[in-house]
Amino acid sequence: MTRNPLTPDALDPVFAPPHDLPGTLISIVGFDGSGKTTQITALAERFRAEGRTVVETRQPTDWYRNEAAVQHFHEEGGSRERARILALFAAADRHRHVQEVILPALRRGAVVICDRYVYATFGVFIHRGVDPAFLVTLNQGVPRPDFAFFLDLPTASLIERLRSRDGDKLKFEERSPERIEAIVSIYRGMAGQLIRVDGAQSREAVTAALWSHCHAQVTAG
Numbered sequence: 765m766t767r768n769p770l771t772p773d774a775l776d777p778v779f780a781p782p783h784d785l786p787g788t789l790i791s792i793v794g795f796d797g798s799g800k801t802t803q804i805t806a807l808a809e810r811f812r813a814e815g816r817t818v819v820e821t822r823q824p825t826d827w828y829r830n831e832a833a834v835q836h837f838h839e840e841g842g843s844r845e846r847a848r849i850l851a852l853f854a855a856a857d858r859h860r861h862v863q864e865v866i867l868p869a870l871r872r873g874a875v876v877i878c879d880r881y882v883y884a885t886f887g888v889f890i891h892r893g894v895d896p897a898f899l900v901t902l903n904q905g906v907p908r909p910d911f912a913f914f915l916d917l918p919t920a921s922l923i924e925r926l927r928s929r930d931g932d933k934l935k936f937e938e939r940s941p942e943r944i945e946a947i948v949s950i951y952r953g954m955a956g957q958l959i960r961v962d963g964a965q966s967r968e969a970v971t972a973a974l975w976s977h978c979h980a981q982v983t984a985g
């Protein structure tokens with residue numbers, strides 16, 4: 765599979781100018797099993813305890829996930845041509861989710877915590893041979909998160925967690941250490957766009973690290 769490099773500034777044109785809405789957008793990315801769901805639940809609990817309205821959401825949405833071709837692609841893999849087609853669908857799903865869920869919640873002043881977001885589409889589709897510039901074009905105009913975190917873990921730890929959670933029911937990428945490594949390297953290449961957090965720490969330590977980055981600004985909002 766061809767892997768095109770993602771240059772450090774390549775992601776910048778994807779984002780709209782900084783939003784001035786009363787809410788806060790937080791994205792948490794990382795390979796499957798890195799602890800995103802666990803941390804989103806923990807952060808949401810903390811923000812609610814501070815009296816904030818929180819919207820927990822995710823991309824891709826079920827509109828994308830429930831499509832048979834998508835499920836086949838994630839379970840069994842597929843060609844670069846198929847990946848390009850699904851990249852179009854994933855971008856449509858993202859723009860729809862931004863317009864219908866994220867922006868309305870930010871306008872209401874909510875803390876929106878999004879599992880994955882646009883970063884993950886680069887991880888998945890560059891690995892499958894899609895040109896990064898094409899992905900930038902498709903996804904252009906999405907709001908830049910106020911905070912975007914990357915939960916970084918060694919491949920062996922990811923595999924251990926996925927196996928203990930899902931047994932043998934692993935997806936195409938999850939079944940191969942080389943594929944995991946390739947996708948995680950794409951996330952690491954987005955340094956500068958993402959705040960890296962050591963996801964191998966205890967659940968509580970990861971939550972504390974995320975909280976320390978964002979709580980002051982968010983609870984003041």
Ligand SMILES: Nc1ncnc2c1ncn2[C@@H]1O[C@H](COP(=O)(O)OP(=O)(O)OP(=O)(O)O)[C@@H](O)[C@H]1O
Binds near residue numbers: 796
């Ligand atoms: N810090 C941690 N230490 C040990 N185990 C953890 C930690 N965080 C999460 N886990 C466990 O690892 C597994 C994966 O966590 P979780 O479901 O939160 O990851 P995820 O990134 O949301 O996964 P996916 O993308 O596949 O939905 C779960 O069984 C969870 O209980």
Ligand SMILES: Cc1cn([C@H]2C[C@H](O)[C@@H](COP(=O)(O)O)O2)c(=O)[nH]c1=O
Binds near residue numbers: 797823824854888935
């Ligand atoms: C297009 C697209 C796909 N993904 C992928 C990455 C994951 O393998 C699955 C979602 O898995 P989850 O563990 O159920 O969250 O979809 C993505 O994350 N972003 C995309 O744009």
